[in-house]
Amino acid sequence: MDCFYASCERLREPALREEPVVVGMGYEAGETFGAVATASYEAREYGVESAQPISQALERLPRAAEATAEGNESESGSESESETDADTVGHYRPVDLEFYREVAGEVKEILHDSADVVREVSIDEAYLDVTDRTSWDRGPDGERTLAEGYARHVKQRIAREVGVPASVGVASNMSTAKIASDHDKPDGLVVVEPGRVAEFLAPLPVESVHGIGPVTADRLGEMGIETAGGLADADPAELRSAFGSRGPELRDRARGVDDREVTPTGRPKSLSRESAFAEATESAAEKRERVAALAADVASRAQNRGATYRTIGIKAVLPPYDINTRERSLSGPVDDPDLVESVALELLAEFEDDAVRKLGVRVSNLSFADGEQARLDGWEGAETAEDAETAEAAGDGGRRSDERDGRRRAGRPSGRGQASLDQFDESE
Structure with a gap:
C-alpha cells in the first residue's frame, strides 16, 4: 500500500487528495515530543520523512492550521503571499x-x-x-x-x-x-x-x-x-x-x-525497528529522541499483535560498521510501552559519548498467550550482551510498509516501515 496511513486519512477527508499529508503525533497542544509515522509523497518533497522528529517536520513543512492562524493575526500581506503560504503548508493528522x-x-x-x-x-x-x-x-x-x-x-x-x-x-x-x-x-x-x-x-x-x-x-x-x-x-x-x-x-x-x-x-519471535542517521551523530539528545521514537513504535506493534515480551534490547552501529547490541531480560512477560522506552534509554547510556550511525530497538522472547502479564517488582536475570554480527535488517519501501502497527503513545508515531523507516525484519 502507498503511504497507507496518509491514504486512509484521504479516504475520509477527500479534500486532502494531492495535498501534503503528515501522519504522526506530537504537534497537538500540550505535547512536547513526537515523530512522523508516514508522509505523503507531496510532503516528502519538502523533506518530511518517516521517523523524523515532528519538530523538524514542522520546520520544513508548517502545519496548515498554524499557518492559517498566523495569517489571520497579520494585518498586512498581499494576496499573492497568502497563496504562497497555502502552497507550502502540510496537513497533520494524528495516528x-x-x-x-x-x-x-x-x-x-x-x-x-x-x-x-x-x-x-x-x-x-x-x-x-x-x-x-x-x-x-x-x-x-x-x-x-x-x-x-x-x-x-x-x-x-x-x-x-x-x-x-x-x-x-x-x-x-x-x-x-x-x-x-x-x-x-x-x-x-x-x-x-x-x-x-x-x-x-x-x-x-x-x-x-x-x-x-x-x-x-x-x-x-x-x-x-x-x-x-x-x-x-x-x-x-x-x-x-x-x-x-x-x-x-x-x-x-x-x-x-x-x-x-x-x-x-x-507469529514472530521478536519485533524491532532500526533508523539510520544521515550522518553519524554524537548528540545525546538526538540519540535519545530517536531511541524513544523507535521504542514507542516497537511497543505499539507488540500491542497491536497482542504480544507480551520478556526481553528489551537496543542496537547501536558505530562508525565505520561496528555493530553492538545490548539487552535486558525481565522477570516475566509484559506489555508496557513506557518500560520499553526507559530500558532502551538506559541501555543507550553506554553509547552516550560515542558517534552513532544507526540505532535500533527490539523486544523479544514474545508470548501470545492470553492472560495476565507478569507483575514486575524489579529486574530478574538482567543481562547485557554484545552481538558482533554484521547482519542488517531489510528495509521496506512501503514500507515498509508503511512498516507500522500500533497506536502511538506520548506523541510518537506508529506504523511499520512507513516509507523511509529502516527496520529489522521480523524474526519468524
Whole structure:
C-alpha cells in the first residue's frame, strides 16, 4: 500500500487528495515530543520523512492550521503571499490505528479472495502466491501476460472497493516481486517476466535489493559495488568474508535467485525497528529522541499483535560498521510501552559519548498467550550482551510498509516501515 496511513486519512477527508499529508503525533497542544509515522509523497518533497522528529517536520513543512492562524493575526500581506503560504503548508493528522485496521481489513479480504496463499507482512504489505490462478502466457492481444492482467484486476479491486492506492510487483519469486512493487510508486504496477529478471535488476542501485539497508549499501559501495548487477557479478568468497553467510544470499537476490516459498504468516519471535542517521551523530539528545521514537513504535506493534515480551534490547552501529547490541531480560512477560522506552534509554547510556550511525530497538522472547502479564517488582536475570554480527535488517519501501502497527503513545508515531523507516525484519 502507498503511504497507507496518509491514504486512509484521504479516504475520509477527500479534500486532502494531492495535498501534503503528515501522519504522526506530537504537534497537538500540550505535547512536547513526537515523530512522523508516514508522509505523503507531496510532503516528502519538502523533506518530511518517516521517523523524523515532528519538530523538524514542522520546520520544513508548517502545519496548515498554524499557518492559517498566523495569517489571520497579520494585518498586512498581499494576496499573492497568502497563496504562497497555502502552497507550502502540510496537513497533520494524528495516528488513528483503529481506522487504519478497518481499511486494511477490507484490503486483506480482497487479497485472500484473490490468492490461495497470502503472507501478511504488516498492516500494509503482503505477498500473494497466485501460481494456481494465472500464468505467464500471453493474453488475446499477445502483449500482456495473464499474470499482469490478474495483478491489474487485484489492484483495481482495491482502488474500486476500498478507495486506497496500492503498488503491485509481479515476479516469479518473492525478492524480485518485492523490488518490483517498490519500483514505480505510487500507484504502480511492475511485471518482471522470468526471462527478464536479470535485465530488470542489473541497473538498479544496490540498496534496491531486498535485504540491503543504508549501512550495507555503504559498505558495498566501499567495495566498488553500486548496482544490483555489480553485486550479482561480485566474488562470492569476498562477499562471504565481508558479510558472512548473508553475503552470498544477497548476491543471489541481486541475480534474481530466491527459492523461498510464500507461506502464511506465522507469529514472530521478536519485533524491532532500526533508523539510520544521515550522518553519524554524537548528540545525546538526538540519540535519545530517536531511541524513544523507535521504542514507542516497537511497543505499539507488540500491542497491536497482542504480544507480551520478556526481553528489551537496543542496537547501536558505530562508525565505520561496528555493530553492538545490548539487552535486558525481565522477570516475566509484559506489555508496557513506557518500560520499553526507559530500558532502551538506559541501555543507550553506554553509547552516550560515542558517534552513532544507526540505532535500533527490539523486544523479544514474545508470548501470545492470553492472560495476565507478569507483575514486575524489579529486574530478574538482567543481562547485557554484545552481538558482533554484521547482519542488517531489510528495509521496506512501503514500507515498509508503511512498516507500522500500533497506536502511538506520548506523541510518537506508529506504523511499520512507513516509507523511509529502516527496520529489522521480523524474526519468524
